[in-house]
Amino acid sequence: MGPLLDSILSPAFGFAILRIMTPILFPTIGVAISSLAGSINIAMEGTMLMSAFTGVIVSYFTKNIYLALLAGILVGVTMGFVLGYFHLKLKADIILSAIALNMFASGFTIFMLFLIAKDKGTSISLRSLVFPDIHLPLIKEIPIIGEILSGHNLLTYVAILSIIFMYFLIYKTRLGLRIRAVGQNPDAAESVGIDVKRIKLYSLLISGFFGALGGLYLSMGYVSWFGRDMTAGRGFIAVAASNLGGHLPLGVFISSLFFGLINAISIYLAPLRLPSEFTHLIPYVTTIIALTFYSIRMTRKKKAYKGKI
Amino acid sequence: MDKFILNYFNTIRISIAISIGVAISLFLILIISKDPGASIGYLFLSPFLSRIRLESLISVAAPIIFCGIAIAIPFQAKIFNVGAEGALFIGAVAGVVFAIVTKMPPLIHIPLTLLVAGLAGGIWGLIPGFLKAKWNTSELVVSLMMNYVAYFLGLYIINYYFRDKAAGALVSLRISSSAWISTLPFFSRTSWSIVIALTFALLVYFLLYHTTLGYEIRTTGFNLHFAKFGGINVFKIIILAQIIGGFIAGVGGMTEIMAIHRRFNWQVSPGFGWDGVMVAIIGRNHPILIIFASLFLAYLRIGGHHLNLMSDVPYEMVSVIQSVIILLITAEAFLVQWKERITVKEAERKEIPHGTTS
Incomplete structure (x- = not known):
């Protein structure tokens, strides 16, 4: 275990955790905000794919990273809108329509990739722009901490700032208050004149926005190309992470950090000749266990609450 | 006419949804294909134009039917378990391991292997x-x-303990020939697995609509509180619906191996579980409709592959x-x-008095 310990105690490991956490934290914030309004968005996988793809394609053709960012976000928000339209207006089950949207995104991006790049695997032939790395002044001079915190991709910092944004949105704005009201008791919210459907739609649009940022980071930061199904289950991990963090800002941040940590460990275990299949299991098993503990706690809370009445 | 529409509203609704999907595909082909006429033919007609493709269509449908009914049982109880993919995969792994290490007369070996796969899925x-x-x-x-x-x-079990080192790719050892499912008489591609799949679909239909357990599953899905007050053991139903679903998915995964691959060669999860979700939705969780939905999906797949092979339009x-x-x-x-x-x-029409009663 010596070499493992050495590499885990190095600042590079801390850096890797934040890097790996970023494409999980964005969609987790998205899932959390939609869950708070009581309309869980499990179409994150598809949203991220569509935005990741759009970002690469737009940046290749326009050579303009702002346009790529804008287009990616627009597509992500549109995914949120489509989900909201089908769920709220056409009364579709939100889980089933999200599954359909995920299938659509997976097929559609490969379809378009083939038409544009004549390749069904990756878009390596199309050079994509990437978001810049940021070296934090002052902080980068601090030993160890500087190495861990400085030099990340711009979007990694945006992701961490998004937690603060989420805190303000949820606790300090009218919209946030309404989102929580609608999620906790839609009937009560309706009775005081809140347009429940509209608030749910807003929460899905916001969640699409964060899904888009997660997707854009994947294809224009983490790597600089689009690959088929490159989200690799992160949209679903986000559902787990959001549940784990109780859909609240700090909880969401800690649980995403935890997933970053677990994933980083399984990457660091790989060269130690431990079977990689086995190390890959860790995050999924942990999610199940953690989610079970979370729901046990919720059940007890509910019982205690009932006992008081 | 109006009466007809009201009676068959759901069927018409699904038909219209399918027509819209087909219309979109025609539109896409017209835009991107250099020879749209031929491409449309490849996609929609080619599955019927050769006996081999028609037989492939049936064998492609078999695992989808299994997963469709596996998903439909928990879905009927309003349980959104989308684990058919995992149950199918682990069922196939368990079945393969069992069929590699044991050897028996086929009449016992085949059902026993399927049972092992089903239990793992369960x-x-x-x-x-x-x-x-x-x-x-x-x-x-x-x-x-x-x-x-x-x-x-x-993958860990297969790649570390049952890997065929003589084979070039990452595959398991061959399963004993006594556990092979053979092709149907007079057929070259279609195996007994479609018969097993149809049998399971009929059994599930019977279970859901003609047994107490099925009634309890549907009632739980219809209204959980009503089911509880009606004395249904909801705890048991929620668990049982998912065990039965997992069992069927596991069996489905193993029949696919026993009929076609005869060794474990899935390095990528085959995706039948998600197909199952799809056909369960199209077939509205009804086992008989799921059979048709699976055949329809298989038809699109076979056409899509032919289209991919013969034209400039990708399979996706x-x-x-x-x-x-x-x-x-x-x-x-x-x-x-x-x-x-x-x-x-x-x-309104009925309200207007007509003088004579019809």
Whole structure:
């Protein structure tokens, strides 16, 4: 275990955790905000794919990273809108329509990739722009901490700032208050004149926005190309992470950090000749266990609450 | 006419959804293909034009039928367990291991292997089932995670303990020939697995609509509180629905191996579980309709592959059509205004007295 310990105690490991956490934290914030309004968005996988793809394609053709960012976000928000339209207006089950949207995104991006790049695997032939790395002044001079915190991709910092944004949105704005009201008791919210459907739609649009940022980071930061199904289950991990963090800002941040940590460990275990299949299991098993503990706690809370009445 | 529309509203709704999906695909082909006429032919007609393709269509449908009914049972209880993919995968792993290490007369070996596969799949249904029933843990998230656990655990078992080192690729040893499922007489591609799949579909139909357990599953899905007050053991139903689903998915995965590959060669999860979700939605969780939905999906697949092979249109076109169809079918309110208009018209017509009673 010596070499493992050495590499885990190095600042590079801390850096890797934040890097790996970023494409999980964005969609987790998205899932959390939609869950708070009581309309869980499990179409994150598809949203991220569509935005990741759009970002690469737009940046290749326009050579303009702002346009790529804008287009990616627009597509992500549109995914949120489509989900909201089908769920709220056409009364579709939100889980089933999200599954359909995920299938659509997976097929559609490969379809378009083939038409544009004549390749069904990756878009390596199309050079994509990437978001810049940021070296934090002052902080980068601090030993160890500087190495861990400085030099990340711009979007990694945006992701961490998004937690603060989420805190303000949820606790300090009218919209946030309404989102929580609608999620906790839609009937009560309706009775005081809140347009429940509209608030749910807003929460899905916001969640699409964060899904888009997660997707854009994947294809224009983490790597600089689009690959088929490159989200690799992160949209679903986000559902787990959001549940784990109780859909609240700090909880969401800690649980995403935890997933970053677990994933980083399984990457660091790989060269130690431990079977990689086995190390890959860790995050999924942990999610199940953690989610079970979370729901046990919720059940007890509910019982205690009932006992008081 | 109006009466006809009201009676068959759901069928018409699904037909319209499918037509829209097909129309979109025609539109896409017209835009991107250099020879749209031929491409449309490859996609929609080619499955019927050769006996081999027609037989492939049937064998492609078999695992989809299994997964469709596996998903439909928990869905009928309003349990969103999407773990058929994992149950199928781990079932196949367990079955392969069993069929490699044992040798028996085929008449015993085949059902026993399927049983082992089913039991492994059943465990994959039991875990999310128990957690849901006991602590209301989201079965959606747990079953999703279980899919990944099945995938990595399965690959670990196969690649480290049962790998065929003589083979060039990462595959398991061959299963004993006594556990092979053969092709049907007079057929070259279609095996007995379709017969097993249809048998299971009929059994599940019987289970859901003609047994107490089936009634309890449907009642639980219809209204959980009503089911509880009616004295149904909801705890048991929630678990059992998922165990049965997992069992069937496990059997489905193993028949595919026994009929076609004869060794474990899935380095990528085959995706039948998600196909199962799709056909369960199209078939509205009804086992008999799921058979037709699976044949339809297989038809699109065979056409899509031929299209991919023969023309400049990629196969993923099929995924786009599928998801559009699913999206429209899940939309409960799609076309409902139309239905309401007809209902009103029908009601008004009946109110007008006619002198003679009809």
